[in-house]
Amino acid sequence: MTRGTIVSGCLAPHPPHLVYATNPIQNEPEATGSGAWKSLLDGYESLRQSLNQKDFDVLIVHTPHWKTVVGHHFLGVPHFKDLSVDPIFPNLFRYNYEMDVDVDLSEAIEAEARAEGLVTKMMRNPDFRVDYGTITSCHLSYPKWDKPIVVLSSASPYHYFSNDVGDAEMLALGRATRTAIEKTGRKAVLLASTSLSHRHFTEEPEDPEDPRFEYIYNKNQASWDAHILDLIQSGKTQQILAEMPDFIEQALSECREGGLTWLLGALGTPQYPGYLHGYGSVIGTGNAIVEWIPEEAQS
Amino acid sequence: MTCEHVLAGFIAPGKPHILLAPEKNPNWQSMHDSFGQAREDILALKPDLLLIYSSQWPSIIGHQIQADPQPEWRLVDQDFHELGTMHYKLRMDSDFAHVYEAAAHARGLTARTVAYRGFPMDPGTIVALKLLNPHNEIPACVVSCNMYADRAETLILGKAAVDALQESGKKAVAISVTALSNRMWTEWIDPADDRIHSRKDDEWNRKFLELLREGRLEDVSQLARTFTAQANGDNKLKALWWLGAVMGQSNQFSGKIYDYQPVWGSGAALVGLTPDAALGSALEYDEDDSDFYKGDRSVLSTGNDT
Numbered sequence: 001m002t003r004g005t006i007v008s009g010c011l012a013p014h015p016p017h018l019v020y021a022t023n024p025i026q027n028e029p030e031a032t033g034s035g036a037w038k039s040l041l042d043g044y045e046s047l048r049q050s051l052n053q054k055d056f057d058v059l060i061v062h063t064p065h066w067k068t069v070v071g072h073h074f075l076g077v078p079h080f081k082d083l084s085v086d087p088i089f090p091n092l093f094r095y096n097y098e099m100d101v102d103v104d105l106s107e108a109i110e111a112e113a114r115a116e117g118l119v120t121k122m123m124r125n126p127d128f129r130v131d132y133g134t135i136t137s138c139h140l141s142y143p144k145w146d147k148p149i150v151v152l153s154s155a156s157p158y159h160y161f162s163n164d165v166g167d168a169e170m171l172a173l174g175r176a177t178r179t180a181i182e183k184t185g186r187k188a189v190l191l192a193s194t195s196l197s198h199r200h201f202t203e204e205p206e207d208p209e210d211p212r213f214e215y216i217y218n219k220n221q222a223s224w225d226a227h228i229l230d231l232i233q234s235g236k237t238q239q240i241l242a243e244m245p246d247f248i249e250q251a252l253s254e255c256r257e258g259g260l261t262w263l264l265g266a267l268g269t270p271q272y273p274g275y276l277h278g279y280g281s282v283i284g285t286g287n288a289i290v291e292w293i294p295e296e297a298q299s
Numbered sequence: 300m301t302c303e304h305v306l307a308g309f310i311a312p313g314k315p316h317i318l319l320a321p322e323k324n325p326n327w328q329s330m331h332d333s334f335g336q337a338r339e340d341i342l343a344l345k346p347d348l349l350l351i352y353s354s355q356w357p358s359i360i361g362h363q364i365q366a367d368p369q370p371e372w373r374l375v376d377q378d379f380h381e382l383g384t385m386h387y388k389l390r391m392d393s394d395f396a397h398v399y400e401a402a403a404h405a406r407g408l409t410a411r412t413v414a415y416r417g418f419p420m421d422p423g424t425i426v427a428l429k430l431l432n433p434h435n436e437i438p439a440c441v442v443s444c445n446m447y448a449d450r451a452e453t454l455i456l457g458k459a460a461v462d463a464l465q466e467s468g469k470k471a472v473a474i475s476v477t478a479l480s481n482r483m484w485t486e487w488i489d490p491a492d493d494r495i496h497s498r499k500d501d502e503w504n505r506k507f508l509e510l511l512r513e514g515r516l517e518d519v520s521q522l523a524r525t526f527t528a529q530a531n532g533d534n535k536l537k538a539l540w541w542l543g544a545v546m547g548q549s550n551q552f553s554g555k556i557y558d559y560q561p562v563w564g565s566g567a568a569l570v571g572l573t574p575d576a577a578l579g580s581a582l583e584y585d586e587d588d589s590d591f592y593k594g595d596r597s598v599l600s601t602g603n604d605t
Binding site: 069090 | 356357358359360361373374375377378380381383384409413415416417418419421445447482483484485486487
């Protein structure tokens with residue numbers, strides 16, 4: 001068997017607003033077309049063009065909206081079909097989904113994660129509803145849904161222990177993911193479904209798509225995002241990890257759910273620049289669409 | 300003063316083990332059975348409405364209030380999917396939900412009703428209603444737990460519930476679905492080995508139950524921040540702030556501890572509080588008491604300047 005590879009590692013945030021804005025047939029609400037979120041919509045278009053040029057077998061998603069306390073969970077049912085209603089923004093996201101899961105790869109990652117000493121669990125209940133973070137990131141990155149996915153839950157070590165413990169677990173989970181990809185011969189795209197700064201407005205304009213309300217919650221949040229993006233584009237991901245505990249605390253970052261650290265762990269803490277496809281705000285939060293293309297995938 | 304429209308208040312746990320797998324642990328079975336006693340007591344009060352605040356229903360855009368008259372779907376717990384599927388078909392008082400929304404707006408809060416096919420009801424609400432109201436005899440109204448709301452906003456939400464009850468003329472039993480201590484096991488355990496996660500959590504839970512047995516709900520509400528800092532309170536114990544406000548911010552209750560058990564490390568308590576003007580000590584604490592919400596104070600920024 002050919003050794004598997006990571007074809008692309010992406011920061012792929014999941015504001016359901018972006019799905020809503022494009023009126024896909026799967027989503028029940030209708031957008032107004034008032035024009036918000038253009039930089040992010042353009043960023044995802046750019047990412048889609050990039051991914052469409054790549055040969056890959058599977059999308060692997062780490063999602064913050066499948067929250068687990070007892071370790072790291074993995075979807076272990078081959079096919080799902082259901083309606084996903086966002087509990088926070090049900091007015092924007094009621095999405096009919098149907099997807100296949102690469103259960104063999106899922107089990108391989110679970111086994112490697114267990115070998116790393118992590119607490120793990122396969123999710124085998126066919127009635128389980130796949131979370132909207134996974135669906136949103138997958139739809140925006142690769143809306144064809146013609147490739148299987150693997151979904152990793154967001155465990156709670158950051159919340160239960162500390163940001164340092166959380167990062168250590170997520171780096172281990174990233175290593176386990178990469179090892180499983182290599183052993184199973186898969187060509188994989190990784191999606192870390194996460195925002196950067198993550199303080200929301202607690203009110204919504206009458207038209208959620210009104211671009212006048214599109215700005216980061218405050219200067220502190222925006223400054224942190226700019227700093228992290230600078231490090232990403234400079235290839236300084238080791239420094240991102242060094243500063244991650246402060247970033248999480250000071251910018252209320254959604255990276256506290258582990259997605260970015262998992263991605264950097266899987267990519268081997270890349271020392272090459274990540275490409276910024278787009279950055280923008282949705283309801284006060286900071287969202288960046290970033291792609292790291294490993295050197296081995298470029299050759 | 301206690302509102303005459305609030306017949307009683309309850310604190311109820313909402314972990315799925317109590318509903319789906321009580322037979323796996325005698326403590327879980329005990330809690331499951333205790334819900335049956337509470338159900339009988341609630342039915343005897345003949346309420347028009349079960350008014351619920353669930354710590355397991357998070358919201359961001361203010362507070363959300365369930366207004367679908369008959370939400371029906373299936374729910375699988377994110378952690379405990381192996382326990383099985385919760386199929387639900389519930390009965391909501393849609394009219395009251397809209398009255399509550401208007402009352403919240405009148406007090407300056409952001410709030411909205413939700414009524415969407417397939418909306419994901421939270422596990423706490425489903426567990427509580429399946430065990431306290433299994434045949435949907437009594438319509439319910441459920442309000443969410445706003446992740447950004449602190450004490451003042453949550454108290455005002457409770458006061459708005461009282462406004463709505465007075466406006467509608469309905470008599471309600473108020474139920475806060477919440478754990479006390481909420482530190483769970485982060486590794487897989489044999490259900491037979493379940494216990495409260497730490498002795499400290501257990502001691503704080505028992506102190507709260509001692510106060511609640513004496514009917515001192517307002518004292519418990521005002522101690523919630525300390526409890527959370529010391530004993531991993533479930534979502535800051537916002538549910539007790541809300542219940543305290545709905546019940547009139549007093550200690551004049553007859554308290555009944557139906558049960559107290561560990562559920563996957565958390566402190567699960569089922570408590571009833573019946574208004575009784577003859578009981579209750581004077582308030583021991585005197586935290587701020589806001590009546591209207593005036594929004595975030597934006598101490599870091601005016602917002603539109605980035």
